[in-house]
Amino acid sequence: MKFFIDTANLDQIKEAIDLGILDGVTTNPSLMAKEGITGDKNIIAHYKKICKIVEGDVSAEVIATDYKGMISEGERLADLADNIVVKIPMIKEGIKAISYFSEKGINTNCTLVFSAGQAILAAKAGATYLSPFVGRVDDISWDGIKLIEEIASIFSIQGYMTEILAASIRTPLHIVQAAKAGADIVTCPLSSILGLLYHPLTDIGLAKFLEDHHKANKG
Numbered sequence: 001m002k003f004f005i006d007t008a009n010l011d012q013i014k015e016a017i018d019l020g021i022l023d024g025v026t027t028n029p030s031l032m033a034k035e036g037i038t039g040d041k042n043i044i045a046h047y048k049k050i051c052k053i054v055e056g057d058v059s060a061e062v063i064a065t066d067y068k069g070m071i072s073e074g075e076r077l078a079d080l081a082d083n084i085v086v087k088i089p090m091i092k093e094g095i096k097a098i099s100y101f102s103e104k105g106i107n108t109n110c111t112l113v114f115s116a117g118q119a120i121l122a123a124k125a126g127a128t129y130l131s132p133f134v135g136r137v138d139d140i141s142w143d144g145i146k147l148i149e150e151i152a153s154i155f156s157i158q159g160y161m162t163e164i165l166a167a168s169i170r171t172p173l174h175i176v177q178a179a180k181a182g183a184d185i186v187t188c189p190l191s192s193i194l195g196l197l198y199h200p201l202t203d204i205g206l207a208k209f210l211e212d213h214h215k216a217n218k219g
Helices: 011-020 029-034 040-053 069-079 092-104 114-124 135-137 145-157 172-181 190-195 200-216
Strands: 002-006 024-026 057-061 084-089 109-112 129-132 163-166 185-188
Touching: 002 011, 002 190, 011 040, 011 190, 024 185, 040 057, 057 109, 069 084, 069 092, 084 092, 092 109, 092 114, 109 114, 114 129, 114 145, 129 145, 135 145, 135 172, 145 163, 145 172, 163 172, 172 185, 172 190, 185 190
Parallel strands: 002 024, 002 185, 024 057, 057 084, 084 109, 109 129, 129 163, 163 185
Antiparallel strands: none
């Protein structure tokens, strides 16, 4: 399973790269605004910065919700770097845009997916990636991980090539569950990735090893 980081923060992206586990980046307007990046020119410049330091795919989201607007904006984004993936919302016009970009050889990430039916449409349209929102599904008392399992099963049966990119990942447990459910990729905050490192028995064991080493070399 691949690891993408869901952020626009360059320091966090670099930290994930230094860990040696980063495969890509996802962003959205909210994450850009969180970093104080506003205005079209500044956002475009920031995407370029991200693409220069990341070898893997970088999802850049369109703002337009009409077909022509998504095509115009998506083509502009795709021209920024070879590793840009155009992020398209799961709406009727978005499916049409995904089909267009697929025919043009431009990679896409269909976002805001909350059902298996939506996933089938996105895959049929030729989406490169599909982003089911695990945490947001959980928020309405449904099961986000079950959704991943259902989509993975359908894609396996039907032979769809679209990769399942589990999004709205909020905890280290979500990451493990998504892996078990068949997600090809998880995109999550750096804190969730780092959370996988920690276990109390690791801390206890390391402290014991260091204590014994100190005793053995004392004096």
